[in-house]
Amino acid sequence: MKTLDDVQDDNYIPEYANSDELENWIFNNLSEGSKILEFGSGTGTIELAEKYNVTSVEDNEEWLYLAHDSTYIYAPLVNDWYDWQALDILKNETFDLILIDGPSDLTRRTGVFDWFQANPKVFSNAILMIDDNAMESTIELPALFKDAGWEQIHQGLSAPIIEKQNFSQLEPHFGVYVQNHECPECGEEFNRSDDMIECCANL
Numbered sequence: 001m002k003t004l005d006d007v008q009d010d011n012y013i014p015e016y017a018n019s020d021e022l023e024n025w026i027f028n029n030l031s032e033g034s035k036i037l038e039f040g041s042g043t044g045t046i047e048l049a050e051k052y053n054v055t056s057v058e059d060n061e062e063w064l065y066l067a068h069d070s071t072y073i074y075a076p077l078v079n080d081w082y083d084w085q086a087l088d089i090l091k092n093e094t095f096d097l098i099l100i101d102g103p104s105d106l107t108r109r110t111g112v113f114d115w116f117q118a119n120p121k122v123f124s125n126a127i128l129m130i131d132d133n134a135m136e137s138t139i140e141l142p143a144l145f146k147d148a149g150w151e152q153i154h155q156g157l158s159a160p161i162i163e164k165q166n167f168s169q170l171e172p173h174f175g176v177y178v179q180n181h182e183c184p185e186c187g188e189e190f191n192r193s194d195d196m197i198e199c200c201a202n203l
């Protein structure tokens, strides 16, 4: 069984793990047992998997199976993002929260948007968390989701780049986003598609 000793080598960067603020936001806003899909796993996965039903997409074999309670999907990088074929197993699933903290190269993270567009059902009930969302090199991804109708409901630590110019690249920060699903019968809006479907179903 894999242990921390197996990953704490020369490439180990403690700051890569989810920040306490990010983790606490999840603990305070997501009920225990909820389903989380994370892109990019690490030591932070161990704590999440103690409370939640976690599925971890991971491209680096060294980081597979560290959290014994998480379900790992090994998806090597193909054309700059995770192998879509490896993710096929997810296409009929839904999650309560989707956390984007991989691949490790920040400039490769926009690939998740194409996958979202091809698999909207997977995201239909989810809160979206984008780690490192406010760097010059990463602001494209939240902008794509916002253009597609996602609304930002929280900014962790750093203000978005437009309001704060000189923050350190290592300063932890994250954004939280939701979709609005409008009931076609009554116009009420819901963040979870399943709640919208139930809205006027029994009239």
Ligand SMILES: C[S@@+](CC[C@H](N)C(=O)[O-])C[C@H]1O[C@@H](n2cnc3c(N)ncnc32)[C@H](O)[C@@H]1O
Pocket (backbone or CB within 6 Å): 011, 012, 013, 014, 015, 016, 017, 018, 039, 040, 041, 042, 043, 044, 045, 058, 059, 060, 063, 101, 102, 103, 104
């Ligand atoms: C930012 S890390 C993801 C960290 C994860 N969200 C966590 O809380 O531990 C992105 C990628 O870097 C690798 N990785 C994870 N933890 C690492 C660490 N402490 N040091 C170096 N690389 C790490 C994995 O391949 C992972 O997919």
